[in-house]
Structures are given as structure tokens and as C-alpha cells.
Amino acid sequence: MRGLARAAVAAALWLALAAGPALAVQPDEVLDDPALEARARALSAELRCLVCQNQSIDDSNAELARDLRVLVRERLVAGDTDAEVIDYVVARYGEFVLLKPPFSARNALLWASPALLLLAGGGYAFINMRRRARRRSPALSPEEEARLEAILNERD
Known part of the structure; x- marks a missing residue:
């Protein structure tokens, strides 16, 4: 019985730690349209949190990351394509915001x-x-x- 209790506590702890990054997106940020939400999640995974720097905005709990997630969702609701959203964010924050910046003459x-x-x-x-x-x-x-x-x- 004692071993079962330890296993249950270990499993609960593992689930709590594994679910950590998924908690970054707050329920009030989630879009009603599942297709738009999927696009927003995909775009958020490509954008760097400017506070954490090695996390995507989808994984970060920083206030700036939240603002960027909301901005991405607002642009998608406004009808922007994925490329337009990325271009808008890059124009505003620079290429550093991209987790995987493209190869160009500027960064060769x-x-x-x-x-x-x-x-x-x-x-x-x-x-x-x-x-x-x-x-x-x-x-x-x-x-x-x-x-x-x-x-x-x-x-x-």
C-alpha cells in the first residue's frame, strides 16, 4: 500500500511538472475558433520570448510573452495570414524575436x-x-x- 502511495505521488508530481509549459497560455487568451487557435499556437511556438530569450512565447509566463500571444491572436482574428503576423511582429521587435531566424545576407x-x-x-x-x-x-x-x-x- 505504501509503495502505491509513493507511485501516485510521483505520478502526480511528474504530471504537474510536465504540464508547466502548457499553463503559459491563459484560458482568456484561447480563441473560440479551433482552427485559428491552432494557427496561433503554431505561430507562438516560432516566436521568442524577449524576456526569457530561450523560450517561445507559447511556453513563457512573462507578461511580455502574454502580450505577444494576445497580439498574435488579434492579428489572426483581424484576418492576417501567418506570414503577415510574423512580418508584423518582426517589424515591431526585430529578427531576434524569431526562434529560428531565416538565412539572409544581413546575418550570413x-x-x-x-x-x-x-x-x-x-x-x-x-x-x-x-x-x-x-x-x-x-x-x-x-x-x-x-x-x-x-x-x-x-x-x-
Whole structure:
């Protein structure tokens, strides 16, 4: 009986924690039209909470995220397409509001920077290893080679 009670408490705790992000959208925000609400949820999942920064506005409980969710729903009710809603929010808050910003000429360096840093680091390591190898094994002059040969022959 005691094990069953622990399992029930653990299950209740797990359900409470798993349902946390779903509680961000308040009941007064939900649209009556299920199709519009589904579109609103899909759009909200693409937009970054400007307060939390690593959460979508759909998952965030921040007041600004709530305002953005309401704004998205207002634009959808007004008849905007999904692209128009995204364009409106981006025009107002910048590309940073997008969780997955599109590749463009403006942000090409940002997208390419990991590869460029990896190449620069690899090039630096390669050059540094070659320099160290040269320092460790200096070439012998002909006189030194002859002397080394003489020393080695004396031992045999």
C-alpha cells in the first residue's frame, strides 16, 4: 500500500511538472475558433520570448510573452495570414524575436561564424604543430653528421 502511495505521488508530481509549459497560455487568451487557435499556437511556438530569450512565447509566463500571444491572436482574428503576423511582429521587435531566424545576407556572418571559427582554430593548430616540429628536430650540418657518424662507429 505504501509503495502505491509513493507511485501516485510521483505520478502526480511528474504530471504537474510536465504540464508547466502548457499553463503559459491563459484560458482568456484561447480563441473560440479551433482552427485559428491552432494557427496561433503554431505561430507562438516560432516566436521568442524577449524576456526569457530561450523560450517561445507559447511556453513563457512573462507578461511580455502574454502580450505577444494576445497580439498574435488579434492579428489572426483581424484576418492576417501567418506570414503577415510574423512580418508584423518582426517589424515591431526585430529578427531576434524569431526562434529560428531565416538565412539572409544581413546575418550570413552570424550563420557562418561557427564554421569560420573552426577553420581558423584548425589552421592555427596546424601551423603551431608544424612550428613545434621544426624546433624539436633541427637539421644537422654536414660536420655534425660526420662527427655523429664517427661517435656511433666508435661504439660498435
